[in-house]
Amino acid sequence: MDETKLPKLFNQSTFSYRILGGATVLRPNYNGNRVIAAGQQNFQLLAIKEVDGTEQFVKEHDFRNGFRSSNTALQPTDIAWNPHDETCFASASTAGLLNIWDIQQPILNAQVKIHNATINRIQFHPTNQKVLLTASQDGYAKLIDFRTYNTNKVVASFRHVSEDGFRDIQINPENPFLFAAALNDQCIVPLWDIRSIQTPVMVLTTADRTLCLAWNMNKPYWLATGGRDRTIRVWNTQDSNVRQEPLFKVQSFGTVSRLSWRPSCHYHIACSTLLVDPRIHVWDVRRAYLPYASFCHHQNTIGDFSWRPNSDNLLSISRDENLVHAHISSAIKTDQFAPLFSLNATSKGHVYSAMPNIDNDYIRALYSEHHIPTSFTGLKKCYSEEIMSTFLKWNKTIPGKSIVGIYANSSIDNSVESFHKFARGWTFGNGDKSSQSLIEICDMNSIVAEQLQRPDLRATWEVIKMIYADCDGLQAYRMHSSRNTPSTTKNRHISDSLSGHRHHHHHHHHHNYLQHIASMANSTEMQQQDNESNEELNGRKRVKSQDQIIPPNSQMEMIDDADTYIVRDVLTDDIIFITPEDALNIMNGYDMLYENEYDIDTMHDGMPMASNETPSIINGDSDMNGLPYDRVSNRYHDAIMTMKENEFGPVPDFDSPDSAMPEPMPHMLTDDSDKFFTIDESYCPTMQNHPLIFDDVIKQTIWYYVENNELQVAVHLLLALYPKLGDRKILQLFSAAHFNWIKIYIELLQKLRLFVKAKQITKHCLEKEKIPLNYDSSDYDGTLILAAQSPTLKRPTTSTIPSSTKNPSSTLKDFMCTICRIPCRGVFSFCGVCFHGGHIDHIRTWFNTHDECPYGCGHRCKDRDTQNRRSRGISQRFTSKSPFVFQQ
């Protein structure tokens, strides 16, 4: 809006012109009223004229018309206007020819062969109109003086020792004797003095191959370089220290192919990338994590762009065959889309929230400069005490889903012997609730598991240990480390903001990390889900938090400005990898997460947001499984796509340039004024520590083992975790099914004559954990497991699999041996598919000689052993690793 008060040099309208494809050079002349667009199929001179009150591109001449034959002179690789003679310009060609053109009677004035290879860049000397500098692929940069009489006019040749070709050159606008060069395969930028051709006066060391350069017009010793490493660096060329660090560093979105400083603000630099990004970003070098503005007028890769001299208008050509003239006001100011509030949850149990600071210079400046009319209450409301406090006290649970790694059982040994061994080896603690005892239990049990060649079980125990026992120490450590770092980084404000907030705004890739489990499984050679997915969509990324956060006893810490940068320190490590197949689940959780924002978003256009229910992000009791999936996803699909982070209250009207509301945004403050506010200043991040709840993980794990006939493992896990989780939680998780498991296990132990162990467990349960075991042996006779298992196998609500329609108690009460036709008592076995079986001895002898079911149903029970081991899943819950399940 201040821009509108400025004397209008040029029209601010956006207009475009259709050109042929493949244009890669665009050069406005020094007055800004003519422009040449050139490339493989183009060589046009266009004028920018006012026609019918609006500015337009008007074609003045097409140089390709005059020549019939394919002439390399007509496919310029670069164009340079003569700064002192506006009728004259030079073009370079792939054949190393330099052509001088006159636009008055459009003709080729002169043609000089300078180089043996493509000329990549030419530039007229800023003060001496007869002198021109060329940079070529053949490894030479040459100074051309048209006043000399020798044939090729070359007065000086510059060559780097590496003999690499020159990619770009630019003469310093202030000191016309100094020029900087970008070399093809070198990660250095030499600066030459035109008067001494031997060696560069100075060499800057960049990190990767540099492709482009730009001197700052207003700060003549600032040199910006950009290249393959996607980074724009701004150097102080007065500092001759060879090891100097760049003044500013900006991470761009792709290989930087062209840079240009904005004429009206010496902190702003526009950059385009080589391949990916159809946008031209204008970066404020002081704020490296978010572009100041983005020109999004093109649909395809940018060929070239240039600021129209002395204006805020940007001219650009792209592969989509358009030449566009656009004012910066038509560019998208990315920071206005940055959410005011954002939350991030990490796997280590931290919740980070960033929110606007109510009382700081930035807000005061906003108000004092009357960028916000008093009538406008939206921002005030945004910043109101009420919202801030609710936000601060935000303590709702985020229902999340965790992914359980699927362990493959490498060695299948279902023998009674191994059951004995495990029963003897595994311990279940003494009821001590401390983490230490859990660690001991887990260590012990994992050692036993390894000895018995069950690395998968070992991994399980170690994961349990990691989740429940180690996490206290982990959190203490993290708190400690995050407390320590800010002091060292505080004074480097810019770079901090660069790295610190990279993880915060939605343009950056954001991985989260959850899987302790997965990583553990990985370490023990187990089949696991590959939990990585790269969702790189043009640098956009959704933040997904997947953890369950438990609120009630959380303690909120307000972090003062000194600790602002904690965020970076922690977030870099905490990465959740999400598999595509989990996207479904995540979608659910994610939708829930944004349910309320969605509502706000619908409201936000024009109207200030509704306030009081904002922070109640999640209805803590809502069970998303109750919601039909498609309804959820359809309804919130838009919300997900548009909002990358929690947007509790977007600043109203930010996306409607034609809104009646003047822009309440601070960007006017940024131009050259000292009052530059980074987002750091306007935000006060806080960190909360919540103990993470892995209930879901445990639940799934134990269910997994129960369903896969590893009742022993499940019970031992339960017993080990009992002190940690507590009665209530376990009851809630397993809905009393676990009583049965324990009882069955005790029963099994007894049947296998492990009476001591059975007694130990009974005692442990009754005395230490107060588990009510109403042991009544008459209830649990021979068919006990099947009777007990069928109801337990109905997963409470999550399971979509229809539960067995059989009435297990009636059909299975008398399990008849198929061989001898006598009801089975004690241990017997049956096929997991056809449910036929009988006494172990009978069945064993039968299958010594047969493959088919002894009952005569035709099922080849024995074959299943080899076929279906891998694809065992919930749907085949009765199948086991061996064709027969031992039961009693």
Add this chain to the structure above:
Amino acid sequence: MVNDTGGETRDHQTAVARPSLLLTGLRRSGKTSIQHVIFSKMQPSQTQFLESTPQLTSNHFSCGSFINIQIQELPGQLHTFPSSQSSSISGGNSGQASPYDDDTNLVGGGYNMERLLKQCNAVVYIIDAQDDYNQSIARLHLIIQLGRRVNPKIRYEVFIHKVDQLSEEVKRETQRDIHNQIRDRFADSSGAIDPWLRTSFMSNSNSQEILINFHLTSIYDHSIFEAFSKVIQKLLPQFGQLEYLLNHLLSASNIERAFLFDIQTKISIATDSAPSDIQIYELCCDMIDLLINMSEIYGQPNINCIQDTECEDDDSNNEPVMNGNHSSTTNSCRNSSLGTTPITNNPYTSGIETTNEPASNVFDSMSSSIIKLTGHRALYLKEINHHLALICVLRDEALSKQAIIDYNVEQFKEYILKLFRLNQENSESSMSS
């Protein structure tokens, strides 16, 4: 010394006849892995099982008979240098003594480092970025010092290797740190030893003698291929001409980018002069994979082709047959469906293979492919000879004049074959003389 401008250094080139590359680095830094991944298509994950190489090995990179580059791998664990580098550096204060010390040790180790360096045109030094690289840098410093004495024209390419585990920032920091350390060593040693060296690596006259390029590489992505391509390109005497030819093809056919790839190794031996991007490189590599895989599945033995390829193997250029065959059998059944559908995959392949590269046995004179991508981009692949393929990136509008492109590519192919044949004759004559 290899020179982009070509002509003036022709004499030198032909005398050398075979550019040679010395691949070295500390033990377990990944030298053998790199070779296996590039030259024998080993899966990167398999390389961890490789044993360390005990002795000097030699490998040849050759695109048919066009290019002939010798790659020598000098194992890191050989005691080519005294164990205490510091003593040799401090011993260097006394003038020329130190290099001779090195020499005796080199010979004692079984390999004459000096001779190796004298013979080679470039040294690829591999630094394990995940390891402590101080020792590695010390060794590199010694090699460079020795190399500067015996063969000042060597290029040094430092691969900062195994960077796949590092974050973007750590990569840059590592590279910068290594760069600075090397520079410091030269600043120190040159300041201490003799004054003429001082000018050679000081800031104002940056590395007048020594050329060190840094590449961040990893065998788990395409960066190693790209870095190796750069090294190979620098060694190719014909690179300047190839680049010129490609540029010419670009401007004549309205193509955006053009690459000349070795099918077998996915090394690009030449590109046009536009700035390269790893993404395009990856795209081209994937296209080669696609073509080879498709051809291996659907390729059928063709009697004509067998003859054809055999002729090609004999002479590496049998233009009349190739041209005739091309015009008669090129069938580009255009299928303008969207996405990344391969449109033309020539099914005619040779059943028997007489060359030593097995992967190229389905790649023959009629191999060509056009892939249309979203975003109005298309890829155009055409065989040049049995080992080389031209890959062009172009806008799909340009394909409307595909006949022109085909013709131009055919001309280009002819020129390239001529160029290499000329080169070969040159080197042969110089060898025989």
